[in-house]
Amino acid sequence: MADDDFVEETEGAPGDEFEEIDVSDTEADRIARKRDREFAEFRKRVKDADQFKVEAGAFDDATYAAIYKLVQDGYVAALGGPISTGKEANVYAAEAPEGETVALKVYRVNASDFRQMRDYLEGDPRFEGIRGDKKSVVLAWTRKEFANLKRAAEAGVKVPDPIAVQRNVLAMEYIGGEDEAAPTLTDVTLENPETAYEVVKEYMRRLYDAKLVHGDLSEYNIVVHEGELTVIDVGQAVTTYHPNADEFLRRDCRNVANFFSRAGADADVDDLYAFVTRE
Template structure:
């Protein structure tokens, strides 16, 4: 693992306040395609169901999920599917060929298998989702749109995250960091040769997230990956605004997890000092 970790620069002139994107949870184009079920969509759905990488998902991918993939293909975001990169309790991630012939990651949340209560804990209190109902499908779709919005905001703040490309219903298309046969490794899987430098990059990214109005909420060595000497923050679906009622406790947990990992690696990392660094007022940095 390289001992060089370059920081991404924030976008010039970018300022963050309490403004938040309004996220539309009404029926999407994919829902309309699934309801219409014309011949082209039916043929596409059957081809996808017959594909080896999707056969095991037939019981948990509904017609609207296939319609979401169909819409992303129609819009040019996906040209061809590869194999699965990871399989989780709530989502599967597949390698795919994007519209510009670059490899992308397609994250597909499984509505019937997702942890509904876990998601609501993070959504409730977020000003973007004050009117969300109790429909499980709506909660999952809100989660996916929230992840897309969080990735955009983190990227603008100068935090290295996978570039978000498109979202449709419960399907998220984003940059594939590395390749399926040479995937980026989680920090938990590698020997960190320069843990102090890596820790300082991670704490700076945590501070930038906080100043952009976000707390990751599940940050640890399992949600930090390394590829070609670059640290990347992943899995921002659960990230909450700093005004979330549990934001402070989530941040304290993030600080404990990060400090504990890097301390084991030999870095000078303390959870309380990390919390103070992340939440310090911007003016204090220039003193």
């Protein structure tokens, strides 16, 4: 067979119709690798920090990524130690770029009691159609607390100002001094329980006027700092359209009235309920 014949037969061989692919580095590749390295270094710093070693269950890769996104977005510059630990979430101190302290509430996706969470999410028109898996419930719960904080603040209720939310991490205002977070009502002696009771009554009414019921209000979810009362832990708060809203409100009234009655205030459960609902 002649050389010319061979060339003619091999032209158009399989693969010739494909364009050559450029596999050289692009600027996007270099940026992506740089971010991957920065994230890996960030995750290692957090993992190695003494204050987080005992809290490994609260930090999976997705949580590290959520905190790192808050850092990239300029909400957080440095992480501090734990403020409080709970069954579903831990709260940590953090430093914002401007230097002030903020609080990071980290919900544990694996450890959270998502069945109980569903009881508060189902019936809330803001979260209709949520999937039933644990991760979806916890992420919705975190967004719900952020939304509840915004609504409460807009209604004139003293709550930690919400700053940002990423997945299962909520950044919000830190309430407390340089050395420790603000104590709850259970840890202080009220000099004037009547005045404090009037403040809490007004908070409950303003929440209700804003179509919200706290759902777990008690002396354990109200903190005192510089003479002011602040309501915390509003993740379970439901709208007044929730099928169990009235039951939750009556429980809140019972908890609050009983505490302030023991503290020396003239507090009555039925009167408080009537005041809150304007009946």
